[in-house]
Amino acid sequence: QLQLQESGPGLVKPSETLSLTCAVSGASVSTYFWTWIRQPAGKRLEWIGRLETNELTNYNPSFRGRATMSLDTSKNQVSLKLTSVTAADTAIYYCARILCDTDCFTFDYWGQGSLVTVSS
Amino acid sequence: DIQMTQSPSSLSASVGDRVTITCRATESISSYLNWYQQKPGKVPNLLIYGASKLQSGVPSRFSGRGSGTDFTLTISGLQPEDFATYYCQQSSVTPITFGQGTRLEIK
Numbered sequence: 001q002l003q004l005q006e007s008g009p010g011l012v013k014p015s016e017t018l019s020l021t022c023a024v025s026g027a028s029v030s031t032y033f034w035t036w037i038r039q040p041a042g043k044r045l046e047w048i049g050r051l052e053t054n055e056l057t058n059y060n061p062s063f064r065g066r067a068t069m070s071l072d073t074s075k076n077q078v079s080l081k082l083t084s085v086t087a088a089d090t091a092i093y094y095c096a097r098i099l100c101d102t103d104c105f106t107f108d109y110w111g112q113g114s115l116v117t118v119s120s
Numbered sequence: 121d122i123q124m125t126q127s128p129s130s131l132s133a134s135v136g137d138r139v140t141i142t143c144r145a146t147e148s149i150s151s152y153l154n155w156y157q158q159k160p161g162k163v164p165n166l167l168i169y170g171a172s173k174l175q176s177g178v179p180s181r182f183s184g185r186g187s188g189t190d191f192t193l194t195i196s197g198l199q200p201e202d203f204a205t206y207y208c209q210q211s212s213v214t215p216i217t218f219g220q221g222t223r224l225e226i227k
Contacts (some may be wrong), residue, residue: 106170107156
């Protein structure tokens with residue numbers, strides 16, 4: 001059974017870097033594509049980017065180059081860094097596995113989410 | 121970016137009812153449309169992908185239709201566990217975008 005668990009600091013100061021990891025069990029991270037999605041309170045889901053098995057990435061342009069996703073195969077985890085954060089980056093951050101069937105942008109397994117608050 | 125708009129934004133229904141939620145894209149996305157269910161405080165759960173394919177383990181009372189710009193999610197015979205928020209998501213072009221959600225409440 002595939003399980004994903006996000007972790008990271010729950011509080012980040014404005015202008016600093018948000019760093020999250022997603023520990024994967026039940027599958028090798030090098031076998032699948034992965035994604036990060038966030039959800040501000042009461043708002044719609046927002047796609048951040050996709051990380052492929054060869055570590056190619058595809059980011060949402062709305063993040064203006066602030067987002068970086070990476071794989072750590074030794075720890076079997078996926079990471080997200082988001083630089084220069086502001087209060088608008090306050091959200092629950094989810095990592096998810098990508099199901100490649102009709103396309104490679106369908107999200108079939110999700111972590112429990114990590115709430116990140118940006119505040120001084 | 122492709123904008124996804126769901127209607128209605130909220131809906132009240134009773135156990136046993138048949139309900140339909142609509143999702144419209146601002147341009148054609150062929151059949152690259154997914155539906156998720158999210159219960160309060162829980163993680164989104166994939167229900168339908170490719171507009172009409174039922175994800176493994178999802179009850180057959182859920183069905184999806186559509187192509188191009190107009191899509192529907194139908195729940196036939198609402199069960200108590202179906203009261204949740206439903207999101208559509210286009211998987212056609214990046215950036216990937218989601219609808220604003222439809223909150224399904226008990227009448």
